[in-house]
Amino acid sequence: MVKKKQALGWIEWLIGWMHVTYELLFQRTKTSHLQNPLELPPLNDLTCIVTGTTSGIGKEIARQLAEAGAHVVMAVRNRKTANELIDQWCSSWAGILLNVEVMELDLLSLDSVVGFANTWNARLKPLHVLINNAGIFSIGETQKFPKDGFEEHLQVNHLAPALLSMHYVGFVDTEDMNTVSGKRKYSSLLGYTNSKLAQVMFSSVLHKRLPVESGVNVMCVSPGIVHTNVARDLPRIVQAAYHLIPYFVFSPQEGSRSALFAATDPQISEYYESLKIDEWPVCSFISQGCHPTNPSKEAHSVETSFKVWEKTLEMIGLPSDAVERLIEGKEVRCRYGTRKD
Ligand SMILES: NC(=O)c1ccc[n+]([C@@H]2O[C@H](COP(=O)([O-])OP(=O)(O)OC[C@H]3O[C@@H](n4cnc5c(N)ncnc54)[C@H](OP(=O)(O)O)[C@@H]3O)[C@@H](O)[C@H]2O)c1
Structure with a gap:
C-alpha cells in the first residue's frame, strides 16, 4: 500500500521559498504595465x-x-x-x-x-x-485556539471569511485542518499557509457550486508582497531588511490593485463565466499583475478541495447542502450566532 504523504518535503519547501524570492525580486517588473493607483x-x-x-x-x-x-x-x-x-x-x-x-x-x-x-x-x-x-500572520507566535476552538490563522483567514461568504449567497491536511493531532509540528508559517490554501480550495468549490444564474462571482487574489502591518511580528532584523529593500516590496496602494481590479473590472464576469464551464480542477485566481493565474499545484487537488469544503462547512456549523438550499431560498440553520455570552 502506498503511504500517504503527511507534509511537504524539503524539496517542496525549497521550491516554495525560491518562488517567494522570485516574486519579491520581479513583482515590480511584472506589474510595470499597471497604473498606480489603479484607475477606477x-x-x-x-x-x-x-x-x-x-x-x-x-x-x-x-x-x-x-x-x-x-x-x-x-x-x-x-x-x-x-x-x-x-x-x-x-x-x-x-x-x-x-x-x-x-x-x-x-x-x-x-x-x-x-x-x-x-x-x-x-x-x-x-x-x-x-x-x-x-487576515493575520502571527509570525513566531505559539499555537493559539481562541474561544471557538479553532487554530487562530485557520479561523481568521479561512473559517470566518467562509462563514461570511456563505451568508451571501497543499497541502491542507483535511484530517487535521486545525493542526491539533501533533502529526505536523506547528509553526505560524504552517498555520498561515494552511489557512490560505484552505481558502483558495474552498473558494474553488463555492465557485463551481454556484450556478451562473446566481450572479455571484467568487475570486481569490494575490496582492503581491506588500509592506503593511502584517510584518509587525517579524523579528527586528527581518523588519530592518524590509526597509532596506523598499524598491522590491509593494506599497499598500500597489497591493490593493488586484482586489480592486477583481471587484470592478468589466472583463471579470467573462473570465468567471469561462471558468464555470471549464473542467476541474479550476481556481479563479487573479495575480498581483491583475490577470488570471494559477495558484500552487496543491491548490488544484480536486479530492482535497472537496474534503476542505465538507470539513469547513462542518466547522462553521452549516449543513453540507447549504449552498443548494440557499439558492432555492430555503432556510439554513447555522450553529453560530445564537449563543448568548
Ligand atoms: N502584506 C503582504 O505581503 C501580503 C501578502 C499576501 C497576502 N496578504 C493578505 O492580505 C490581507 C491584508 O493584509 P495586510 O498585509 O494589509 O495586513 P495588515 O496591515 O496587518 O491588515 C490586516 C487587517 O486585518 C484586520 N484583522 C486582523 N484580525 C482581525 C479580526 N480578528 N477581526 C477583524 N479584523 C481583523 C486588522 O485589523 P486590526 O487593525 O484590528 O488588527 C487589519 O485591518 C491578509 O489577508 C493577508 O494575509 C498580505
Whole structure:
C-alpha cells in the first residue's frame, strides 16, 4: 500500500521559498504595465463590504472604492480607528462626505460573523461586492485556539471569511485542518499557509457550486508582497531588511490593485463565466499583475478541495447542502450566532 504523504518535503519547501524570492525580486517588473493607483470607473451604484480596513491593503481598498463613489462598509473590530480614517479621508476631500460606514466584525468569533451578517441582511439592501481582506500572520507566535476552538490563522483567514461568504449567497491536511493531532509540528508559517490554501480550495468549490444564474462571482487574489502591518511580528532584523529593500516590496496602494481590479473590472464576469464551464480542477485566481493565474499545484487537488469544503462547512456549523438550499431560498440553520455570552 502506498503511504500517504503527511507534509511537504524539503524539496517542496525549497521550491516554495525560491518562488517567494522570485516574486519579491520581479513583482515590480511584472506589474510595470499597471497604473498606480489603479484607475477606477465611477462606482456610485456599487455597495461593497470590505473586512480589515483599519490598516494595510484593506485600508487602501476601502479608501479608493469610496473615492470612486461606492458605498463602502468597513467591517472591522476597531471602530474608533475606522471612524478616524473616514474623518481623514473626508477632510482630504475638502469636507466632501464619502459614502462610508463602519460595522463591527471580529473574525476571532464566529458568533460575531453571524451577528454581522444578520444585521446586514436585515436591511434588505443589495450587496455587490464582499472583499474578505482581513487576515493575520502571527509570525513566531505559539499555537493559539481562541474561544471557538479553532487554530487562530485557520479561523481568521479561512473559517470566518467562509462563514461570511456563505451568508451571501497543499497541502491542507483535511484530517487535521486545525493542526491539533501533533502529526505536523506547528509553526505560524504552517498555520498561515494552511489557512490560505484552505481558502483558495474552498473558494474553488463555492465557485463551481454556484450556478451562473446566481450572479455571484467568487475570486481569490494575490496582492503581491506588500509592506503593511502584517510584518509587525517579524523579528527586528527581518523588519530592518524590509526597509532596506523598499524598491522590491509593494506599497499598500500597489497591493490593493488586484482586489480592486477583481471587484470592478468589466472583463471579470467573462473570465468567471469561462471558468464555470471549464473542467476541474479550476481556481479563479487573479495575480498581483491583475490577470488570471494559477495558484500552487496543491491548490488544484480536486479530492482535497472537496474534503476542505465538507470539513469547513462542518466547522462553521452549516449543513453540507447549504449552498443548494440557499439558492432555492430555503432556510439554513447555522450553529453560530445564537449563543448568548
Ligand atoms: N502584506 C503582504 O505581503 C501580503 C501578502 C499576501 C497576502 N496578504 C493578505 O492580505 C490581507 C491584508 O493584509 P495586510 O498585509 O494589509 O495586513 P495588515 O496591515 O496587518 O491588515 C490586516 C487587517 O486585518 C484586520 N484583522 C486582523 N484580525 C482581525 C479580526 N480578528 N477581526 C477583524 N479584523 C481583523 C486588522 O485589523 P486590526 O487593525 O484590528 O488588527 C487589519 O485591518 C491578509 O489577508 C493577508 O494575509 C498580505
